[in-house]
Structures are given as C-alpha cells and as structure tokens.
Amino acid sequence: MQRLLKSPHVTGWLLASPVALVLAVFLILPIVMIAVISFWTATEFAIVPAFSFENYQFLFGSSVTYRVFLNTFRYAAITWAITLALGFTIAYFLAFHVRSQTWQMVLFLLCTIPFLTSNIIRMISWIPFLGRNGIANSALMSWGLIDAPLEWLLFSDFAVILAFVHLYTLFMVVPIFNTMMRIDRSLLEAASDAGASGFQTLVNVIIPLTKPGIMIGTIFVVTLVMGDFITVRFMSGSQSANVGRLISNDIALLQYPSAAATAMVLLVTVLIVIGALLRLVDIRKEL
Amino acid sequence: MSKMRYSRRSLLKTGAAAVAASAFPAPMIWAQEIKDITLRQFGTGVSNLNDVAVKVKEDLGFTLEMTALDSDAVTQRAATQPGSFDIADIEYWICKKVWPTGNLQAMDTSRITNYDKIVGIFRDGKLTPDSVIAQGTAPHTVGFTSGPGGTDFVQEESGWMTLIPTIYNADTLGIRPDLIGRPIDTWAELLNPEFRGKASILDISSIGIMDMAMVCEAMGEISYGDKGNMTRDEIDRTIAIFTDAKRAGQFRAFWKTFDESVNLMASGEVVIQSMWSPAITAVKARGIPCVYQPLKEGYRSWGGGIGLSSGLSGMPLDAAYDYINWYLSGWVGGYLMRQGYYSAVPETSKQFMSADEWGYWFEGKPAQGDITSPTGEKLAGPGDVRDGGSFEERMGRVACWNSVMDENQYMVRKWNEFIAA
Known part of the structure; x- marks a missing residue:
C-alpha cells in the first residue's frame, strides 16, 4: 500500500481526481445532456425523448441562423479589435512607463475597481447616460457640437459594442500586463544597444513576447462576447439578435431541444475559433 | 404502576376538555382542520398579490401560498405538473391549451354564490344583449365544459365552468x-x-x-x-x-x-x-x-380566472370553493378595480369602494377628490377622468x-x- 501510494503514477492520478470529478459532474455531464436533448423533439408543453435531426435541420435551413451567427461574429471581431488596442496600450503603459512597482500596482488596482460592481449594473447605467435626453446628448448640445440629440448613441450596435468594450477590456489588460511584466528588461536594453528604435523594439521584441497574453485575453473576450445575450438585449433595445438571444428566446417558449441544438452549434463554433487561435500561438510553450 | 401517575388536577383538566369536545364536536375540529389546510396557488404577477393571501388567512382561516411566474412558465406548469398546485390563476388563452390535458377540474356553478352576477362577457360572451363578440379567444368560448370530468369546451352555459373569472382589462x-x-x-x-x-x-x-x-x-x-x-x-x-x-x-x-x-x-x-x-x-x-x-x-383585451387542480377533493376542495366565493364577494374585486382592472362581479366590488372611486374607475365620471391606488399612491386628482371612460x-x-x-x-x-x- 505504502509503495503503491508512493508511485508517482498513482499520486498523479489521485492529485488530479478532485478536479477531474468536479469537471466531470459540472462540465462534461451537463454538456452531454445538452447534446442528448438537442436530438429530442418538443410539443407546446413537453419535451419528448427521440432521436431526431429536426432541430438541426431547422437551424441550418433557416436564413435567420446565418444572419444571427454572422452578427455574433461581427460583435466579437469589433469588440476584440477595440479591447486589444485598449488593453495593449494600457498594459504597455503600466508595464513600461510606470517605473515604480508601487504605482504599477496602485494603477492596476484602479483599473479593477469598476469590476467590484455587478456586470448588469455597469451595463444598465449606460442607458440613462446615452439616452435621447441623457447626459451625453445634453452635454454635446450645450457645447454647441450638435443641434439635435444623436439617436444612434443608444439602442444601436454602437451601444452594444460600447458596453462590451466597457465590460471586457480588463480581461485583455490583465493577461497582457502579466506577460509584459515577465519580459526580461535586459532584452529591451539589448535591442536599444543594437540600435533599434522604440517602434522597432515594440514590433520585434515586445509584441512577439506578449503573444501568449494577447492570446489568453483574446480567448476571454471572444468567448464572453459570443456567449452573451443580456448585453445585446438591453443595449440594442431588443432590436438586434445574437446567438445567445436566439437560445434565450427558445427557452422562454419552452423549446428546450431547439435551444440545446443552437447551444451545441455555438459551442462547436467557439471551440473551432479557439482551436484556430491556439494553432497561432502555443500558449504552453511560451508561458 | 409507574405509568399511572395522573394527579387529580390533570385528570380533571382532561376530563373537562373531553366533555367540552363531545358537546361541540364539529366546529372545533373543522376550525382546526381548516387552519391546517394550505392551498397552493400559482399564476402571473397581476393577481398573485400578497395582500390577498393575508386577507384569506384573516377571513377564511386557511393558508394560501402564492407563486408568481411569467405566462410561459405558467402554461408549462399547468400543463405538465398537475400535482404541484391546487389553484391555477391563468389567462383564458392559456386555459385553451391547458384544459384538454385534464389537469383542471370542472367547477359546479350551483356552488358559486354570485354566479348570476358574473358579467355577461364570461357567460354568453355579451356585455350587453346587442354586443358583437370579438375575435380571438373570447373567454366564454373556453369558459364551460360538458360536465364533471369533461375535457371539451361547450358554447352554452352548461353549469360547469373551466375557470372562474377574476380579472380582466382592455389594453391599448x-x-x-x-x-x-x-x-x-x-x-x-x-x-x-x-x-x-x-x-x-x-x-x-x-x-x-x-x-x-x-x-x-x-x-x-x-x-x-x-x-x-x-x-x-x-x-x-x-x-x-x-x-x-x-x-x-x-x-x-x-x-x-x-x-x-x-x-x-x-x-x-x-x-x-x-x-x-x-x-x-x-x-x-x-x-x-x-x-x-x-x-x-377598439381594444385588445385579456381575461384571467382561477381553475382547480383535478387532484383537489374533500375538505381542500370545499376550502377552494369557499375561496372562490370569497374572491367574488367583493374585497378582491375592489382591490383590483382600484388598480385599474375589472372584477368579474362588479356589483359586489362596489361595496368595497368609495362612491368616488366607483365613479372614477367604473362609471368613467370625473374624480371628486384624489384617487389613490390600494397601496396609497395618488393616481388622479379632482376633475380627472379615466382614459377611455x-x-x-x-x-x-x-x-x-x-x-x-x-x-x-x-x-x-x-x-x-x-x-x-
């Protein structure tokens, strides 16, 4: 028994078993159930066990699905580009411009303060701000920049993206900041000694070394945006749809199998996206 | 003889209680059992009011448990989980979907005290003899069934109701x-x-x-x-x-x-x-x-009512009928009317409203003084008239x-x- 427990093989399994158990019960099992139910059929009040491709047939046969998926990708891509630009700049400033470590931590914590409040509150607080008679419009009007309130500030794609950027930029800042802090400063000195300009150092040294952080941030932002439904509903005033809203509509109408099928397609799509991203950068190797 | 340690005093007390119980048996037991009855009601938020549950406990003695759900969840529950409720507070169009499942039982109109005073909309579909019946699921078309155990709808007043109307309004x-x-x-x-x-x-x-x-x-x-x-x-x-x-x-x-x-x-x-x-x-x-x-x-209208679970029988069923009769006897009606809805038996509600409230909400007359909601917020001032009359x-x-x-x-x-x- 003693020897058995000391064998590295067995200890390894034992150490891994708690997390394996948790994942099996709370991740694998639910996903398997969703997959199973996606092949069931539904009447108006009940779901009926079956093995039918009806849900998938309807999903792939409807032009709405393609439009909605396209819209979801569009939100993800635009949000990704903006959060990356913001996140990289903020992280760069924190890591390379702020010299004192104390100030680095203070400023970094400052960035996280908004995240102490609820996601939904932070999003909803935009609504009165951006509204027709909101602070943004009245300020712009009193400065004489516009004559009539800007309608597209609220209940538009602009509002949706704005909320996404606000909600998710930190998920980009943190991993990028983290990898930047690990960059050996002597590499930067070496680059400078070798005659590289600031821009050349950025492109040839810092960006390649920050790639894993960028990739982790990207995975966070893309999956969060693709899985969201409440932000799109509130900020677009229910006027735009993404995949999450399609699923939530189905659930509201008790069409669980159809919702499950849509969820499976979304899951597979997100996995493909992440798979493709991981092909670009080997996170494990670079961490 | 260890278990026979009754003192004289305790023997006397028990004896007296036994005499009292045998002298007035029924009311005591009945009052006790009524208190133990709990009826589980679920429905949409409009009429699932806590004030109603409190008043039921006060007036009728039994406990009413309320669960508020959205209309999709209400439909699902009424159709698929008949054991989870005693009273369903649903809309007539939901009734059209749920009644054929047999999860609700027909109600004997002869046990409904105020049946004759229920407005025509819920009986023959006509508010006044010359009204035209509107499109959609008009309440009277799904309001009656052929008899106890029926899962069909009949178009005449058969004496067996699917739902007892409680609340309705006209939307615009x-x-x-x-x-x-x-x-x-x-x-x-x-x-x-x-x-x-x-x-x-x-x-x-x-x-x-x-x-x-x-x-x-x-x-x-x-x-x-x-x-x-x-x-x-x-x-x-x-x-x-x-x-x-x-x-x-x-x-x-x-x-x-x-x-x-x-x-x-x-x-x-x-x-x-x-x-x-x-x-x-x-x-x-x-x-x-x-x-x-x-x-x-014109308006797009809706109506709701309460239905009884098919599982209800015996004393809880009697309590449910008491509840229905109480519901139509005016207190709830007055409460709902002062929120801007209508009660199925307006004339009983009148007794629970001031003349000014009745004039404003029901007769479309200008308010004399301030009109307040049941919770005390001011809704209209002197001279105001209800939208739509x-x-x-x-x-x-x-x-x-x-x-x-x-x-x-x-x-x-x-x-x-x-x-x-």
Whole structure:
C-alpha cells in the first residue's frame, strides 16, 4: 500500500481526481445532456425523448441562423479589435512607463475597481447616460457640437459594442500586463544597444513576447462576447439578435431541444475559433 | 404502576376538555382542520398579490401560498405538473391549451354564490344583449365544459365552468400627449413616420403579434379572418410590414418587461407604444403625463380566472370553493378595480369602494377628490377622468381577445426573424 501510494503514477492520478470529478459532474455531464436533448423533439408543453435531426435541420435551413451567427461574429471581431488596442496600450503603459512597482500596482488596482460592481449594473447605467435626453446628448448640445440629440448613441450596435468594450477590456489588460511584466528588461536594453528604435523594439521584441497574453485575453473576450445575450438585449433595445438571444428566446417558449441544438452549434463554433487561435500561438510553450 | 401517575388536577383538566369536545364536536375540529389546510396557488404577477393571501388567512382561516411566474412558465406548469398546485390563476388563452390535458377540474356553478352576477362577457360572451363578440379567444368560448370530468369546451352555459373569472382589462396604446401634441385616435399611428425612432412594441410574441395585427388592419393593409387565429399568409404579411418599418428605423426599442416599458416612456425615448394599464399608472406616478389612449378600432383585451387542480377533493376542495366565493364577494374585486382592472362581479366590488372611486374607475365620471391606488399612491386628482371612460365604453369596444393560434410555432419562428432582421 505504502509503495503503491508512493508511485508517482498513482499520486498523479489521485492529485488530479478532485478536479477531474468536479469537471466531470459540472462540465462534461451537463454538456452531454445538452447534446442528448438537442436530438429530442418538443410539443407546446413537453419535451419528448427521440432521436431526431429536426432541430438541426431547422437551424441550418433557416436564413435567420446565418444572419444571427454572422452578427455574433461581427460583435466579437469589433469588440476584440477595440479591447486589444485598449488593453495593449494600457498594459504597455503600466508595464513600461510606470517605473515604480508601487504605482504599477496602485494603477492596476484602479483599473479593477469598476469590476467590484455587478456586470448588469455597469451595463444598465449606460442607458440613462446615452439616452435621447441623457447626459451625453445634453452635454454635446450645450457645447454647441450638435443641434439635435444623436439617436444612434443608444439602442444601436454602437451601444452594444460600447458596453462590451466597457465590460471586457480588463480581461485583455490583465493577461497582457502579466506577460509584459515577465519580459526580461535586459532584452529591451539589448535591442536599444543594437540600435533599434522604440517602434522597432515594440514590433520585434515586445509584441512577439506578449503573444501568449494577447492570446489568453483574446480567448476571454471572444468567448464572453459570443456567449452573451443580456448585453445585446438591453443595449440594442431588443432590436438586434445574437446567438445567445436566439437560445434565450427558445427557452422562454419552452423549446428546450431547439435551444440545446443552437447551444451545441455555438459551442462547436467557439471551440473551432479557439482551436484556430491556439494553432497561432502555443500558449504552453511560451508561458 | 409507574405509568399511572395522573394527579387529580390533570385528570380533571382532561376530563373537562373531553366533555367540552363531545358537546361541540364539529366546529372545533373543522376550525382546526381548516387552519391546517394550505392551498397552493400559482399564476402571473397581476393577481398573485400578497395582500390577498393575508386577507384569506384573516377571513377564511386557511393558508394560501402564492407563486408568481411569467405566462410561459405558467402554461408549462399547468400543463405538465398537475400535482404541484391546487389553484391555477391563468389567462383564458392559456386555459385553451391547458384544459384538454385534464389537469383542471370542472367547477359546479350551483356552488358559486354570485354566479348570476358574473358579467355577461364570461357567460354568453355579451356585455350587453346587442354586443358583437370579438375575435380571438373570447373567454366564454373556453369558459364551460360538458360536465364533471369533461375535457371539451361547450358554447352554452352548461353549469360547469373551466375557470372562474377574476380579472380582466382592455389594453391599448400608451402615448405621451405632451411630446405628441395632437390627438391620436387609431392604431395605425404606431407606424406613422412622424414617430420614427420614437415608437415601441412589446417583444412577447403572442401578444405582440396581435398589436401588430391591430395596426395593420387599421392601416387598411390587411383584413384578417380572425386576428386571434391567423393563417400563415396573414402572419407573413403582418411580419413583413413590421420588418420594413423596423428597417426604416421606426422603433426605438422593444420591451419585454413591465419596468422596461415604464422607463422607455418616462425617459421620453418613446412617445407611442404598446403598454399595460399599470405601466401607465407607474409613469403617471412619476409626475409625467401619459395617456392610455382609446382608439377607434377598439381594444385588445385579456381575461384571467382561477381553475382547480383535478387532484383537489374533500375538505381542500370545499376550502377552494369557499375561496372562490370569497374572491367574488367583493374585497378582491375592489382591490383590483382600484388598480385599474375589472372584477368579474362588479356589483359586489362596489361595496368595497368609495362612491368616488366607483365613479372614477367604473362609471368613467370625473374624480371628486384624489384617487389613490390600494397601496396609497395618488393616481388622479379632482376633475380627472379615466382614459377611455366607463366600463361599458371600454369593455364594450373590444376588437380582439388574447389568444393562442393554431399556427403558434410558425408565428414564433417568424417573430424571431423579425427580431433578428
């Protein structure tokens, strides 16, 4: 028994078993159930066990699905580009411009303060701000920049993206900041000694070394945006749809199998996206 | 003899109690058992009021447990989990879906004290002898069944009711008169380009599609066979008109919850939209003018009632009948009427309202003093008149009842397309 427990093989399994158990019960099992139910059929009040491709047939046969998926990708891509630009700049400033470590931590914590409040509150607080008679419009009007309130500030794609950027930029800042802090400063000195300009150092040294952080941030932002439904509903005033809203509509109408099928397609799509991203950068190797 | 340690005193006490119990047996046991009865009621938020549960305990002695759910969840529960409730507080169109499952039991109208005083809408469908019956799921069409155990609907007053009507109202468009500045008298105004970017409609497909139909018919674009049961072609054309309007930027937003509709209206984002009566009250309570505008095409109306679970029998069933009789005896009716809804037996509710309240809410007369809600908020001042006028003027002009269509699933899919468009 003693020897058995000391064998590295067995200890390894034992150490891994708690997390394996948790994942099996709370991740694998639910996903398997969703997959199973996606092949069931539904009447108006009940779901009926079956093995039918009806849900998938309807999903792939409807032009709405393609439009909605396209819209979801569009939100993800635009949000990704903006959060990356913001996140990289903020992280760069924190890591390379702020010299004192104390100030680095203070400023970094400052960035996280908004995240102490609820996601939904932070999003909803935009609504009165951006509204027709909101602070943004009245300020712009009193400065004489516009004559009539800007309608597209609220209940538009602009509002949706704005909320996404606000909600998710930190998920980009943190991993990028983290990898930047690990960059050996002597590499930067070496680059400078070798005659590289600031821009050349950025492109040839810092960006390649920050790639894993960028990739982790990207995975966070893309999956969060693709899985969201409440932000799109509130900020677009229910006027735009993404995949999450399609699923939530189905659930509201008790069409669980159809919702499950849509969820499976979304899951597979997100996995493909992440798979493709991981092909670009080997996170494990670079961490 | 260790177990025979009765003292003289305790023997006397027990004896006295035994004598008392045998002298007046029934009432004591009955009162005790009534207290132990708990009836589980579930339904939508409108009439699942805690004040009602408190009053039931006070007046009838038993406990009423209330669960409020949204209408989709209510339908599902009534249809699939008959064991989870004793009393279902549902709408008539939900009844149309749920009754055939046999999960509710028919109610003997001879046990309903005020049956004869229930308004005509719920009996023969006619408010007054010459009323025309509106389209959609009119309550009386699903209000009666052939007998105990029946799962069908019959069109005459058979003596066996599916639901006992409790609450109903007539819905229309809400407007901001201060921001519109001219009279509005037709549903077609919802798509008037004048209100581009300032209109809204509710994003609940089964009700939203009817508001759409009211608009399309008022515009003269479509004439429906039955707005409450459209054909696929009618659904397609209705959604097409609204999709065009949406693409042209007619709508500021869509709303799904009560508070969203209040905020849209109160902030001035929207000046005309589909709305529910208490939402108008909530906007007014903030001191912002808001009118529940009567329109010449009429109202879209809805009604709710309580049904008994088929599992209910014996003493709990008697308690449930007591509850129904109590419900129709006026206190709840008065409470609901002062919120702007109507009670199934208005004349009993009258006793629980002041003459001024009755005049304002029911007869459409100008208020003499301040009109307040049951919870004490001021809703109207002296001289104010209820939007739409009296009970007969409002309920007499129903164009369509909330309903469930045969093509429901098709409609829902088209609705999703509309939202994604």
